[in-house]
Amino acid sequence: MKKDTKHARDDIINTTFYYIYKNLEYKITLDELAKLNHLSKYHYHRIIKEETGKTLFELIADERLKKAANLLITNKHSTISEIANKCGYISHSSFIKAFKLRYNYTPTQWRKGKFKEYSKELIEKFLTAKDFSKIEPxxxxxxxxxxxxxxxxxxxxxxxxxxxxxxxxxxxxxxxxxxxxxxxxxxxxxxxxxxxxxxxxxxxxxxxxxxxxxxxxxxxxxxxxxxxxxxxxxxxxxxxxxxxxxxxxxxxxxxxxxxxxxxxxxxxxxxxxxxxxxxxxxxxx
CATH class of the missing domain: 3.20.80.10 (Regulatory factor, effector binding domain)
Structure with a gap:
């Protein structure tokens, strides 16, 4: 791959991720991202799949669910519906279905502590963590x-x-x-x-x-x-x-x-x- 082509592709991927992160709570379409990158829908989507190994839909869904999984833990005063909306889900039922498919638990189960079972091996890596409680922001x-x-x-x-x-x-x-x-x-x-x-x-x-x-x-x-x-x-x-x-x-x-x-x-x-x-x-x- 030529240097200019590699640079152009990197720019497309960076632009795509930034747009997804910035607009996570809104509907994001192939049309608008292809237009943003000045490419046809077919050419744009092919580059996304080749560079990330995922379709654009899979890429967006992955970022939405990762963000939702974290907010369910941190934002205990927000309802599950509010968190789903922040992460771009209009339908409560579709969010629950997608979340369970990805994390094996419903959002309610996850919020009540099941994330600890899902993340057991990852959490074990942090058991020797320092005490940060005295650091005041x-x-x-x-x-x-x-x-x-x-x-x-x-x-x-x-x-x-x-x-x-x-x-x-x-x-x-x-x-x-x-x-x-x-x-x-x-x-x-x-x-x-x-x-x-x-x-x-x-x-x-x-x-x-x-x-x-x-x-x-x-x-x-x-x-x-x-x-x-x-x-x-x-x-x-x-x-x-x-x-x-x-x-x-x-x-x-x-x-x-x-x-x-x-x-x-x-x-x-x-x-x-x-x-x-x-x-x-x-x-x-």
Missing amino acids: EIKVCKVIHCAYIRHNGYDKTIKKSWEKLKAIAYENGIKEYKQIALFHDNPVITPLKNCSYVACINVNKDFKAISTFDIPESLCAVFNLKGVYGDVLNFIRYVYHYWLPNSGYEAKTIPAYAIYHKNYFTTEQKDFDLDFYLPINVLY
Whole structure:
């Protein structure tokens, strides 16, 4: 595959995922995504299947269900119907059917604790987690950040390759000062690490064109400062979603959590990190 073709395909996939995440609660069609990418429906859908191994319908359904599974755990004051609607399901019955087919339990059973059985092997990896309960967040409005980014499949040490490439792109485009930002689309307790979606980002100007860009939207966030070593971020995400959020007086949005690094162990020879973790939230009244 030619370099230009590979770049074009990467841009199509990035544009598609960003659009899905941004519009998760709405109906998303093949027509609008093909038009957005300036392609025929047939050509666009073929690229999606070849690059992801899934049809567009399967891709959208997968993201909706992963988000719903997490919100059922974190947003205990929202009804199942409200969560289904946030994740793009108009029909309550179709949501229940799709959820049970994917996770083996109904949304009600999942919410009442069955997710622990589903995720038993994943949870066991976090049993040695540190005590994060003394880390108090600052609740504040966080402004829009325009980013260039590289999408990475999996939460693992190979993330370093994406950061190295992003640093090289910044260097070749004369960007000397920038924030290193990571987006965490998935809860690693209920999604296998190899299937989690991680996005490495740097903030750029609006006229940046070298690779795909998007906006981290303005949002009310709980902002936690976290210092640690490899593995602590995933343990911390588990703590935030499963313990802090359900007892906080806030609920999670469908916008993904993200981190801004002060010290990034993926881009230095050091083994520790220092970051601010941003969790987009709604206030419970």
